Structure formats: structure tokens, C-alpha cells
Amino acid sequence: MSTDGRTRRAQEAREQRRGQILDAALAVFAEQGYHQTSVTDLVKAAGVARGTFYLYFDSKAAIFHELLDGLLTELGETIQGVDTREGAPPIPTQLEATLHRVLRALSDNEALCRILFREAVGLDEEVDRKLRAFYEHLRAYIQAALENGQRMGFIREMNTRTAALAGLGSVKEVVARTLVDGGGEEDLRAVAAELLAYNLRGVVVRG
Amino acid sequence: MSTDGRTRRAQEAREQRRGQILDAALAVFAEQGYHQTSVTDLVKAAGVARGTFYLYFDSKAAIFHELLDGLLTELGETIQGVDTREGAPPIPTQLEATLHRVLRALSDNEALCRILFREAVGLDEEVDRKLRAFYEHLRAYIQAALENGQRMGFIREMNTRTAALAGLGSVKEVVARTLVDGGGEEDLRAVAAELLAYNLRGVVVRG
Amino acid sequence: MSTDGRTRRAQEAREQRRGQILDAALAVFAEQGYHQTSVTDLVKAAGVARGTFYLYFDSKAAIFHELLDGLLTELGETIQGVDTREGAPPIPTQLEATLHRVLRALSDNEALCRILFREAVGLDEEVDRKLRAFYEHLRAYIQAALENGQRMGFIREMNTRTAALAGLGSVKEVVARTLVDGGGEEDLRAVAAELLAYNLRGVVVRG
Amino acid sequence: MSTDGRTRRAQEAREQRRGQILDAALAVFAEQGYHQTSVTDLVKAAGVARGTFYLYFDSKAAIFHELLDGLLTELGETIQGVDTREGAPPIPTQLEATLHRVLRALSDNEALCRILFREAVGLDEEVDRKLRAFYEHLRAYIQAALENGQRMGFIREMNTRTAALAGLGSVKEVVARTLVDGGGEEDLRAVAAELLAYNLRGVVVRG
DNA sequence: GATGAATGAGCTTTCATTCAT
DNA sequence: AATGAATGAAAGCTCATTCAT
Numbered sequence A, B, C, D: 001m002s003t004d005g006r007t008r009r010a011q012e013a014r015e016q017r018r019g020q021i022l023d024a025a026l027a028v029f030a031e032q033g034y035h036q037t038s039v040t041d042l043v044k045a046a047g048v049a050r051g052t053f054y055l056y057f058d059s060k061a062a063i064f065h066e067l068l069d070g071l072l073t074e075l076g077e078t079i080q081g082v083d084t085r086e087g088a089p090p091i092p093t094q095l096e097a098t099l100h101r102v103l104r105a106l107s108d109n110e111a112l113c114r115i116l117f118r119e120a121v122g123l124d125e126e127v128d129r130k131l132r133a134f135y136e137h138l139r140a141y142i143q144a145a146l147e148n149g150q151r152m153g154f155i156r157e158m159n160t161r162t163a164a165l166a167g168l169g170s171v172k173e174v175v176a177r178t179l180v181d182g183g184g185e186e187d188l189r190a191v192a193a194e195l196l197a198y199n200l201r202g203v204v205v206r207g
Numbered sequence E: 001g002a003t004g005a006a007t008g009a010g011c012t013t014t015c016a017t018t019c020a021t
Numbered sequence F: 001a002a003t004g005a006a007t008g009a010a011a012g013c014t015c016a017t018t019c020a021t
Helices: A002-032 A039-046 A050-056 A060-078 A091-108 A110-119 A125-151 A160-181 A188-201 B002-032 B039-046 B050-056 B060-078 B091-107 B110-119 B125-152 B160-181 B188-201 C002-032 C039-046 C050-056 C060-078 C091-108 C110-119 C125-152 C160-181 C188-201 D002-032 D039-046 D050-056 D060-078 D091-108 D110-119 D125-152 D160-181 D188-201
Strands: none
Touching: A002 A039, A002 A050, A002 A060, A002 A110, A039 A050, A039 A060, A060 A091, A060 A110, A060 A125, A091 A110, A091 A160, A091 A188, A110 A160, A125 A160, A160 A188, A160 B160, A160 B188, A188 B160, B002 B039, B002 B050, B002 B060, B002 B110, B039 B050, B039 B060, B060 B091, B060 B110, B060 B125, B091 B110, B091 B160, B091 B188, B110 B160, B125 B160, B160 B188, C002 C039, C002 C050, C002 C060, C002 C110, C039 C050, C039 C060, C060 C091, C060 C110, C060 C125, C091 C110, C091 C160, C091 C188, C110 C160, C125 C160, C160 C188, C160 D160, C160 D188, C188 D160, D002 D039, D002 D050, D002 D060, D002 D110, D039 D050, D039 D060, D060 D091, D060 D110, D060 D125, D091 D110, D091 D160, D091 D188, D110 D160, D125 D160, D160 D188
């Protein structure tokens, strides 16, 4: 029991150390970018020795991958729980709620946004694969929602794949430019409403 | 005149050499990414010696900047010539034509797309500045078109900045995923039409 | 206290490493000259890896500057402590003692001499500045001694600046040719005496 | 005869070209120093193509060697013609005249001085060998004069080798500091007289 | 003879990773 | 477990020299 306690406490200390290094790395990567960040920067920010870093992570790439996985998981959970079965809340309502949650999640974590939109592309094949998988998941989700809407008569005839990509892209660009580049002082609810209206009704006046 | 001829021929040879190195660099950067590409890769691909490379370009960064400038100029010219004065062709028609030209330009140069969408963000401040300026130019163009449409009664009330970003993002994502990732065998005209419809009318059935 | 001991021992190890690299560099620079010496030569001679070199010194130029500073400081200290106040030992005696100390210091370190007389001119502006300052200091010291001697009636009327330079040059040349080029087997005391006699009385027989 | 004329004219053109490149190189080497001067600098200053340079000189080192040879020859001739036979002008007079000629020659050619005193040491073994031979020649000349003077009863007992070196060094230092570093506006005759007095009589008042 | 584009060995320096303590 | 000194492969770049025209 003494051993268990010691082991458990050690385990907790390890986890805490990991988290400390991860947090510091998130901040530094977001601030400087992946290639401009050296392992020296990471260990200085984390307040640990170089060797300690490699005790917890295999490489500079590995910690970035782990950060990215965390970000994508967090974002993914934000958009989960949507219900496309009959009897569920109407799709537009669900979309708006999800959109709002996503914007909030991104807005709450500027570092996450910076990494996602400014650093995570073209780093290496593994990262590209993960990002592609994530966005593919989003695309499929949106496309399924559109096709469900078509069956229910809400959504017009269209190439749902292209439309899903267009919708995804509209959100990404607005997020990247409004939340990341801009001050982030925008009213998230208003942005979500604008985005939803844009994607639902387009820009022309009602015919 | 013999001297002129020799000088001219030498000049042409130089231009050709430059082009040869630029072309090779475009391909290699698109294939491997900026950071994964060494000057050794570039000179091997171009079939010249290391010194020759530096005879024509100041640095690895310099040739990338030059490529990027070329790409942005080419794309920029594609979207020029839109006329928002009264009496000009209707905005939707102009938009569709421009969209089609842009898609064609991008489709004609896959390497260009790869660099633009996968490498050109977060490399250095100069590149970031240029990209931001380019997309800002596009956003302003779209936004002006939307506001013009509002004055003419075609476009509904909205936050035109957010809408412009949304429209820009929808095009970028579709291009990136359909032309770059995908086979690129899609019918450009159909994609352009879908994109335009999406941005004009959204996804819901006409009310 | 165990930590202190460990830290102190590590500190000492670092100092030792630095010294090891400095010593090797002194030998190599003296043997081959600055420009003929590559960082590869330095690390091979020191028996460390390339990276280790840059752990202790910023650049090839930096380690040379540090060596030069050390040499000039050592030499400078050798000629300090001369007393020109009344009541002090007579100037000739002080001069001979200083001369002897300088010759000994130089003779004890052939590498020092080689660098000082064969490498340290025209390398870069920093080095030139330091050398000039050093020799200017020597010139001023000699000139002051001469002028003091004039006031005391020992030294004849003359342009003391020119004379100081001449005296300095006579020492430099004899040192360079007798200690550096030659075997260095000469009797330092005899050389010092000859040099002093030369500078005090010249070459002609007493009138 | 036409062939001879053509050949001769061509020969003269070659010589002229050589001289043009040599002159330019002297100026550039004196201005920037050997290592700071690239072949590009040399051909730009000479106004010829890179290939042309190698038509006339084997290498960058070769042209420096040739320049140095010229400088040393010119200086050597300046101090030739001294007559140590009986019946010739007295040694001091000859020495002063030679000293004056040397100072004038050096003063007339600042570039020569700069190269001789700031660049020509430690460049390579060949250069070192030549410089050593030159100064050895000077030393031997001075030493012979001193020994002749001893035989004639003008020069006191001394180690003539050390004295010759001391005398040589006094001239070198004064030249280097007064003519090269300084403005060169000094009165050459006065400097020559001071130097001669220094070397003949030393610094002490006449006993 | 003159040209200057082309060459490639060689340079200094960086930095992710290892390992003895 | 933690440390940080040590490593060395690999990077970007220079420049004396060559050679096809």
C-alpha cells in the first residue's frame, strides 16, 4: 500500500510534469511558430532541463503532434452530440448551436487557433494526414446534415460535397481572420448568426 | 550588331537559366514543402551547381519569395477587370466569370496551389505580409461588390465584411480540397456554378 | 552542500573545457595562422565536437579575440608597476627590468609571439583596434619615461614621440627575429642588456 | 616585318594590360587587405573580365606575390648603391641619405606601405619567406655597415646582429606609425634626422 | 585574346538528440 | 527522475578557379 501510494503519487507527478511541458509548448509554438521554436525555447519556457524534455516526449515533432491531437479532439468534441435522427431539434438550430460552441472554443483559446491556422499546414506528412482527417470528418458531418435536410425538404438540390466544403471554408476563413488576426473582441453570437445566415440563405435578397 | 546579337543571346540564355531554376524550385517546393527542401534539393532538381543557384538568387528564401510574388501576381491579374460601374454586366455574371478564371488558373498549376495553400503561411514575416495583403485585397474586392449589390437592391442586409470573408473562405476551401487534394478532374464550370449558387442563395430551398 | 559540490565541480569542468579549447586554439593559430585555420582544425586539435566549440565560444573570431585579449593583458601586466615618481629606482634600471620581464614573458610563450607578430595585423577592425591601443599604450609609456628623463637631465633633447616609436620598434624587431624566428636559445639577459644599451647610447663610440 | 610589328604591338598591349591589372590590384589590396579582397573586387577595379585576370595571373595569390616582389625590389634598389669602400662618403652621411630615400619611397607610395606593414605577414609561407629574405638582406646590410664602422673606429663594441635588428626595427616602427597610420604630413627630413640620431647616439645626454 | 556563366569544394554555424553523472 | 554538457549531421552560403563561346 505504501508502494501503491508512492507509485500513484509518482504517476501524478509525471502527469503534472507532462502537462507543464505541454502547456508551455502550446504557448511557445503559438507565439513563434513551429520552425522558429527550438527545443531550447521549449525547455526554457517549461522550466525543465533538455534531458527532461526527452524523458516525456520523443521529439520536438512528437510534442507538436500531441498538442495537435489534443486540439483536434477538443474541437471535435465541441461539434459532437448533433442528432440527425427524426424527433431531434431542427438542423438549423443544431447548426447554430454547434457553430456558436466552435467559435467559443476557438475564441477561448487563441493559441489553439494560431497553431491550427498558421502552423499546422505543411509541417510534415503526419500532421497533414491528421488535419486532413479532421477536416474530412467535419466535411462529412456537414454533408450528412445537408443530405438529411434535403430528405426532409429543407435543403435545395445541390452538390452536397461542394456545398459542405464551401460551408466549412466560410467558417474557417471567418474564424482565421476575425478571431486570430483581429482583436477577437467581436460578438461571437453575432458572428455565428451572420455565418449561419450566409450559409443558409446566401447573399441575395429573398426571391 | 554582332555584339548586340551575342549580348542578346547571352541575355536570353540567362533568362532561360533563371526560368529553369525557378521551375524546378516550384516543383520541389510544391512536392516537399519549404522547410523540407534544401538548397541541395533545388540545385539537384534544376541540374545546376550550388554556386549557379546563388548566381541567380540571393538565397533560398529569395527564390521562394519570387515564386510567391509570381503566383500572387498571376492570380491577381485573373481577378482584375471587374466592372462595378452602372451599365456594366451584372455582378453575378461577372462573379461567375471571375470565379471560373480563378479556378482555371489554379487548376492549370497544381504546384501553385500546393504552395499557396500548404506552404505559404507562417514561413516568415515577409511571406505572411504578402499573403495577408493579397487576401485582404480579395476580401475588399468581394466586399465592395456586395455593397454595390446592396445599393442596387440585389444583395440583402448583412455584415458585408463577414460575408466577404465567408465567400472567400468557401472558394479557398473548395479549391484546396477539390483541385489540390482531389484529382482535379472535376468540371471547373460545374464547380464554379455550384460555388456561385452557394454563395448567392445559400443552402435552403427558396422560401 | 552536495548540490553545491556538484555545481562547483561542474563549473570547474566547464572552465577546464574552455581552457582545453583555448589552449588548442592558441597552438593551432600560432602554427597555421588565423585564416589558414578552420573551425574543423580547432575542434580536431581540442578533441571536441564542432557543437562543443560553439558551446563555449560564439565564433572563430570570438576565440581569437579572447586569446588576443589574454595575450595583451598578460604582456600589459608585465610592463606595469614602473614608477616614474621621484625617489623611485633610476629609469634605466626600471627599463632594463621591464625589458627583461617582457622578453621572458614572450620567450615563455612562443605561440603568443607568433600570433602577436605574424597574425594579429589586418585581421579585422576589432583586432586592429586592440593592437593599436596596446602599442599606443606602450608608446605613451616609453615617451613618458623619456620626457621624465629629460626633466631629470638624463635624456637629451629630441622628438620624444619618434624616439619612443623607435625604441618600441627596436624591441619588437629583436623579439620577433631573435625569439620567434630564431631558436630562442639566446641569453635573455644579454639581449636585454644589448637592447638597452642600443637605445640609451646608440651605436657610435662615446664622444 | 608586318608580323613582327603586329607581334610587338600585341606584346605591348599585353604588358599594358598586365600593368593595368597590377595597378588596380595594388590599390585594392592596400585599401581592403588581402583576405577582404575577392577576385571579383580585382577584376572590377581593373575593368576586365574574370577570365582575363587568369589569362595574366595564375591566381589571386600569384598577383599578390608579384606585387610584393615589385615592392621589395623597388625598396631594395632604394637602399642599394651604398659604398663601404675607403674613400667613399662617410657612413653616417650615406646612412642618412639612404634613410631619407627609403622614407621618401615609402611616403610616395602609401599603398606599398599598407601592404608591407599590414597585409604581408602571415599570408602564406611563400610570402613569409620573401619578407624574411628581404629583411634579412636589410639586416645584413646594416650589420655589415656597423662592423665596417667598428673597424674604422666609429662604432662601439656591441653585438652587431642585435644592433642591426634594433636599428631596422626602429625604422620600421616609425615608418609604420608615422607614415602609414598618421597623416604622412610629417617632414621626412626631420624624421630621418631624428631616426639617425636615435640610432647613432641613443637617448641619453652625451657623457 | 577576351568573356562571364558555371562550378563545387569548402566554409562557418545551428540544433535536435544523446548520455554520463 | 533529472540534468545539461556533448554530439555531429546537415544546413545555407562563398569564392577562387575553369572553360565553352
